[in-house]
Amino acid sequence: MKDFEFKKLYYSISEVSRITGLEQHVLRYWESQFSELNPAKNRAGNRIYTNRDISLIFEIKRLVREQGFTIEGAKKVLGSKAGDGLAQLIETEVAVESSDDLKQFLLETRAFLNDLIEKLSGKA
């Protein structure tokens, strides 16, 4: 397993498009609508997405595409909840006693997910 594939810190818009299943122009449009979504840009002006950005995009996607919020409604949700979602779930489900515990748990979980993703990619 090539570990570096999963350690990436930055993603281009085409990579994010593939990961999230959203067209590039939708990503740009949402960026124009959600001030929270504000990926950095390199010297050429190209977007550089972080994992945090991708996580936020997934959250917006859930609100707009699955739960049926308007853009305006999704803004309100994001603004008031300050982005917990999965975070709250994990924090409440896992007895976290130190940040090292949590980090260890996440690392293990990620390795598990990497394995699953690899298998699924092979099938797809």
Added chain:
Amino acid sequence: MKDFEFKKLYYSISEVSRITGLEQHVLRYWESQFSELNPAKNRAGNRIYTNRDISLIFEIKRLVREQGFTIEGAKKVLGSKAGDGLAQLIETEVAVESSDDLKQFLLETRAFLNDLIEKLSGKA
């Protein structure tokens, strides 16, 4: 104060319009969209709203006009009111029906975990 005003069991569409602040044609439109909203009718075919109907209308109004749901989104909310918090959340957010669904969920989770790990690494 005329007590009977508050003991009323049935209301006409014009009364409901005044009470809820919604136009009559909106009430008829919503009725066509939400199967749950189904006021009885008298022999003449005129709508006869109960207090329950009015309560539901207020609920829809809150979802659509204040919280920013689409009609479709509001339907989902109303339809799944039976379930409980977290369990419902998980089931609706992760409706795994195929390996593609699972892969998508894992991709999303991985981005989220990557973000968390980055943060923790920075702090540690």
Added chain:
DNA sequence: CGTAGTCGGAACGGCGGGATTCGAACCCGC
């Protein structure tokens, strides 16, 4: 170099969510 990727901005488009209009039926006081 060539070509693949990305950029922003403007013009375009579908359609969801009403809004308006219509003729007809009904209700009520007189």
Added chain:
DNA sequence: GCGGGTTCGAATCCCGCCGTTCCGACTACG
């Protein structure tokens, strides 16, 4: 049984949200 107000369903119209397409220009990279 007449006139004025209310309601009806269906048809039609309409605006803005949410993309979508198109564009020429710039850049990265093999």
